[in-house]
Amino acid sequence: MRLSAYFLPTLKETPAEAQIASHRLMLRAGMVRQASAGIYSWLPMGLKVLKKIEQIVREEQDAAGAQEMLMPTIQSADLWRESGRYDAYGPEMLRIRDRHQRDMLYGPTNEEQITDIFRGALRSYKDVPKLLYHIQWKFRDEIRPRFGVMRGREFLMKDSYSFDLDNAGARRSYNKMFVAYLRTFARLGLKAIPMRADTGPIGGDMSHEFLVLAETGESEVYCHKDFLDFEVPEDVDYDGDLQPIVDRWTSLYAATDEIHDSEQAAALGDDLVTARGIEVGHIFNFSTKYSKPMNAVVTGSEGEEIPVEMGSYGIGVSRLVGAIIEASHDDNGIIWPESVTPFKVGLINLRYGDEACTSACDTLYRDLRRAGVEVLYDDRDKKAGAKFADMDLIGLPWQVVIGPRGVKNGIAEVKNRADGERIEMPIAAVVERFA
Numbered sequence: 001m002r003l004s005a006y007f008l009p010t011l012k013e014t015p016a017e018a019q020i021a022s023h024r025l026m027l028r029a030g031m032v033r034q035a036s037a038g039i040y041s042w043l044p045m046g047l048k049v050l051k052k053i054e055q056i057v058r059e060e061q062d063a064a065g066a067q068e069m070l071m072p073t074i075q076s077a078d079l080w081r082e083s084g085r086y087d088a089y090g091p092e093m094l095r096i097r098d099r100h101q102r103d104m105l106y107g108p109t110n111e112e113q114i115t116d117i118f119r120g121a122l123r124s125y126k127d128v129p130k131l132l133y134h135i136q137w138k139f140r141d142e143i144r145p146r147f148g149v150m151r152g153r154e155f156l157m158k159d160s161y162s163f164d165l166d167n168a169g170a171r172r173s174y175n176k177m178f179v180a181y182l183r184t185f186a187r188l189g190l191k192a193i194p195m196r197a198d199t200g201p202i203g204g205d206m207s208h209e210f211l212v213l214a215e216t217g218e219s220e221v222y223c224h225k226d227f228l229d230f231e232v233p234e235d236v237d238y239d240g241d242l243q244p245i246v247d248r249w250t251s252l253y254a255a256t257d258e259i260h261d262s263e264q265a266a267a268l269g270d271d272l273v274t275a276r277g278i279e280v281g282h283i284f285n286f287s288t289k290y291s292k293p294m295n296a297v298v299t300g301s302e303g304e305e306i307p308v309e310m311g312s313y314g315i316g317v318s319r320l321v322g323a324i325i326e327a328s329h330d331d332n333g334i335i336w337p338e339s340v341t342p343f344k345v346g347l348i349n350l351r352y353g354d355e356a357c358t359s360a361c362d363t364l365y366r367d368l369r370r371a372g373v374e375v376l377y378d379d380r381d382k383k384a385g386a387k388f389a390d391m392d393l394i395g396l397p398w399q400v401v402i403g404p405r406g407v408k409n410g411i412a413e414v415k416n417r418a419d420g421e422r423i424e425m426p427i428a429a430v431v432e433r434f435a
């Protein structure tokens with residue numbers, strides 16, 4: 001993409017309403033614009049990152065054996081009356097009436113919806129286990145949306161739902177999601193620590209939150225420092241016994257302030273880490289909380305009716321854009337991990353109007369794209385300083401700089417955004433380096 005043509009409305013000034021780094025940087029880097037309180041438009045570069053995160057979430061769900069579908073954003077209130085959550089959910093629910101005066105709502109989550117689909121389709125114990133997910137926009141009428149996309153009112157969530165015959169089966173589904181979450185957040189370049197959590201309006205008796213340590217996190221978290229060095233499992237056999245992995249990752253103390261036990265924590269002494277955390281995922285096992293009232297049952301081998309054992313598993317896909325920036329930025333701007341960066345290489349023509357520079361850059365831009373490298377080419381008529389500042393702000397992992405001196409010797413300067421290291425290399429070697 002040529003920067004001269006790209007819809008990337010960067011801002012020089014820090015918007016007053018932005019209180020945390022990720023909110024400031026997403027506005028300044030032209031990634032989002034607020035449409036109304038807690039509701040954002042995703043501009044081209046922000047959407048590229050959102051979709052890369054979504055794709056990594058999708059790949060790890062598929063690897064764990066979950067099947068993707070898509071449920072609507074608008075739901076019938078009748079389903080929520082069946083589960084008893086319509087009134088209980090409170091003012092966060094956006095309630096709508098359609099032209100026929102039917103009570104509808106903009107879904108804050110989809111337990112009722114997916115349970116209705118299951119009960120209408122599956123009847124036999126042979127039909128379970130099932131693990132279904134979708135990646136869909138949610139609405140929660142937060143009283144004080146803040147921190148940009150971190151606590152929005154309309155936000156993108158991956159929510160999975162599991163259906164099993166018994167508690168042992170439900171535990172296996174829970175463990176699959178637990179491990180898939182460890183892998184997902186690691187691939188996003190984040191250290192997310194699973195912590196026992198409160199189950200809240202979703203309900204149930206077992207729940208873990210996955211928290212990324214960041215000083216602007218909304219949760220106060222306490223955990224054993226060894227968690228920070230735990231290896232995330234590779235090559236997982238999701239049909240095998242995952243309990244040992246879950247046991248290892250829940251063996252040491254880790255709790256959010258909601259369920260923190262100060263005595264237990266004190267026993268850790270210097271091993272205790274106290275920090276703020278961003279909740280990027282939350283998984284729940286809630287047995288028959290929805291299947292009983294909604295009569296989602298399967299027929300057992302002796303013909304008896306069994307309400308299915310369920311769980312739900314959420315990841316804040318849009319929140320993750322902010323969380324990754326919180327965990328990876330500096331004073332000059334964002335520092336994207338390569339796994340989610342909107343472009344891999346920022347190509348900078350240092351001297352607009354210099355024929356040799358421009359033709360070297362145009363050729364390199366063409367060759368990089370031919371090699372399939374995602375490149376953002378700063379071909380604008382701007383001073384070098386402004387180009388460097390913008391490229392540092394938007395946070396691409398690699399900068400390739402072509403200046404009038406270098407081009408005479410066929411040399412490009414390559415800068416690593418994360419550690420600032422600069423090396424020189426022949427322009428002819430750049431494509432191979434990044435392809």
Ligand SMILES: Nc1ncnc2c1ncn2[C@@H]1O[C@H](COS(=O)(=O)NC(=O)[C@@H](N)CS)[C@@H](O)[C@H]1O
Nearest residue numbers: 109151152155159280281282312313314316319
């Ligand atoms: N207001 C919000 N803005 C952005 N992300 C949010 C918001 N509320 C929740 N999330 C994200 O969505 C994830 C799942 O939300 S949740 O309420 O914990 N869980 C559920 O809704 C369950 N139905 C799991 S499927 C959270 O861990 C968080 O990362």
